[in-house]
Amino acid sequence: MSTNESEPLLSVESLRTQFRTENGTVTAVDDVSFTLKSGEVMGIVGESGAGKSVTAKSIMRLIQSPGEIVSGSVMFGGRDLTELSDAEMREVRGNQITLIPQDPMTSLNPVLTVGEQIVETIECHQDVNRKEARKIAIEAMKEVEIPAPESRIDEYPHEFSGGMRQRILIAIGLACEPELIIADEPTTALDVTTQAKILELLNDLRKDHGVSILMITHNLGVVAQTCDRVGVMYAGNLIETGSVSAIFNRPRHPYTRALIDAIPEVGSDHDRLYALEGSMPDLKNLPDGCNFADRCPHAVEACQTGGDPPLESPEDAPEERLAACIRKTELDLSTPTIPESTKRQKKEPIEETLLEVSGLKKHFSSGNGLFGNLSVTRTDGGLSLERRYVKAVDGVDFTINRGETVGLVGESGCGKSTVARTVLQLLEPTAGEVYFDGHPLHSLDDNEIRSLRQEMQIVFQDPKSSLNPRKTVGQIIGRGMEKHDIATGQEKRKRIEELLERVGLQSTDLEKYPHQFSGGQQQRIAIASALAVEPKLIVCDEPVSALDVSVQAQILNLLDDIQAEFGLSYLFISHNISVVQHICDRVAVMYLGEIVEFGTVNQVFDPPYHPYTESLLSSVPHADPNRRSNRILLDGTVPSPLNPPNGCSFHTRCPKKIGEQCEKQVPGAEQVGSNKTHQIACHLSEAEMSEPVDHQEKGT
């Protein structure tokens, strides 16, 4: 099959996909049309529930009962995919169109070697024998830059890291040289440094093979850095399409503007975030007018009636620029919407320490059971038994002052969450001291800690899992008050109602159950229940990671407001550097169970840097297509905490490694210049740390 250059490779026409539920029919994809040219990368962005993934699945005809493609056509290479038989469709899938799934951890079969899984796809679609297929598989693995593919091809998925598994999935996708790759959130489950590498890889592949990519993502940064064109989806509709630069420079739809504004940007001022109120309408019960009218800051009366506006080109724009808004021509959305209370008030630093952590260590014994962590090692004197530990947290010191937010950043597995749990004594520390408000937590007994728990609360990552589904919101929030004798009866009820209103919910929500709320609302309930006991410290463990950007902005603003009102301290844990930079006063960067850099936000995010901080910062995809950072791609993966490297733990991947000193000596945390508050644990001199890394010439 050959495609004419002028003809689009993929052309989706009025696609409509519905799901039948017992409460009515949900139109997940409603009249979506777009085209994709050969060799083009198109991004589809939108929040969860907007219909991005369903669109992708509809193209591949992967919609299963109770879902159904109701109408529309998907022209691909001259054929309408919606009319092919199942057998013909199987020939297309994996051969001409491939899907890169979101979660590399669950998308590979754990009992087959990765080689078998790649070979399987090749044998299925190409007329080759096993030997040749294996050769092609090794080629494909080379293509996606997996080191030593000849030997690694026979390994099982668990022997690969998350980023490597995503590469293998891409290799499976590439093996049959498809014309179109649909990447469904390909980097969402990955760390930022790994994400940077996968995005580089996709960019390279596209250059070398001329393959078209349909990139489904909620991350505008990913779109800005990889795509040529963008489609923005909202409530099942495509509401705006255009080139990346056009969309970012002058959005035509107010929703696109709001999405861009909601992202905390690395390097921006300490502003309040622009947060869109409300949430996406119920797909079973769409409004009469524009779907976005209720949340739109620019809505006029005409928006409330007359159905959802069609996707049309504004008069003053080129033809391929489309937007579904009746005011698309008159509105000028090229500048960010600035929220009313613009600058966040600079907080007066209070120099009174609330929490002091020194030398904190937490080692888990590896393996299960009594003898699980014993291992036999061969030493000079013969065999010896040794107990093995995972050093999740290995000597961490920091302080939190009253009314201050301290951030802990680092990639997954660096020990951030373990620090939080150990500080709260949810896990017993192996060593080290924790003083909270003058109380030595490490030496208190269970009962004393139980009564102190009132003062320290935690907000978890997944709001769904942090609320007991069998209790009403009132019971959840009220329980803490009862437990710590803060309020009972009518008084309690009144306080719960006040709290609910404070976090932006209704006082009548008291009787509802958690499953009746959206993710963002559930996180508000979790925050309210943490506030209920009037704590002094709240540990926020990735509180916005599971939320959409617009909701994330709402929650971050809420956390800010509450802090100003109640004078709380936060320990804010996140892998998202932009969020940390936005909300924190001071930041600690963690790597492999140790803090490598600690200081105020400005000190940490400006040179001199620890080399790890520098590479983390460079890996963040900016939500601005004009701004490309030179990504510092780290070699290899994070070493196992079972057996951390000697000397500086970062020396195995450090782009600025000096030599033997790094391998042998553990660098201590040293003050930078005259700043008492800024500490870096590195052997480099200050001047060396300020210099940019010699780029391996990637990016632009």
Place this chain on the structure above:
Amino acid sequence: MSIGYFGLSGERKSHYARFIRQFRRNQKAMIGLGIVVSLFVIAIVTYFIPDIVPYDPTATNVQNREVGPSLEHPMGTDNIGRDIFSRVVLGTQISLYVGFTSISAAMVMGTTIGIVAGYYQGMIDESLMRAMDAMMSFPPILLALTIVAVMEPNLNNVIIALALVYTPFIARVARSAAISVRNESYIEAAIARGESDRYIIFREVLPNCVGPLLVQGSINIAFTMLLEASLSFLGLGVQPPDPSWGLMINSGWSYMGDAPWMVFFPALAIAIAVIGFNLLGDGLRDVLDPKGEIIE
């Protein structure tokens, strides 16, 4: 489940309405429920009005023995002329009584052991669950036989034996449910709030394990009824002349050639009851399984 559940709020009602609607749509569950309800009605009615059955279940009539099913005796008579229909109907009481009390006791013990094991994990889990495994390693009938034989063979001891035999099965299910609930953040949130272990186990973990436990319990009732029949058949359960289905099969056994109806009808009753509870349990599982729900 806590008492607060009966003070229904509007939202809770809609939650139940949804459950009931799904349950009604499930054919298996509805058939099972129909059978179980009829059995209960029979048991309760005959308990309060024993004379409702056409004949005295213990009255012998030697002249009228081994009569085949007829209009007068719909299921025939046994070897000493007792009406089998009356005996089968009255036997419902004993079967349900044994099934319910023994499974309730097993649920209480099994749930406690399982949830404690699943919540604490580690050594407590190992020791409790290995003890359960040891009990499970005996075939149920052998274990029950041993327990009843050591004690005196009467109805209450049969119930105790059955409760002990089925405790490990319930405990297994409770443990696995508790382990998955234990990993939810709201348990950690409760610890962070300073709750005691007892509160967490009974107020946070237990209510979230009710679904699978209900299913397991209703299926196991069928098994206890079978086991009770087996024990009675072996002469260690209900003592004659009380009418128990198992006992009736036992006494009819030697007359299989001459009067097959003596075995057939009590066996049919057992089969219907077992199928009823199994269908109900299966149906409950389908309805309660969150994966079966359509994600909105």
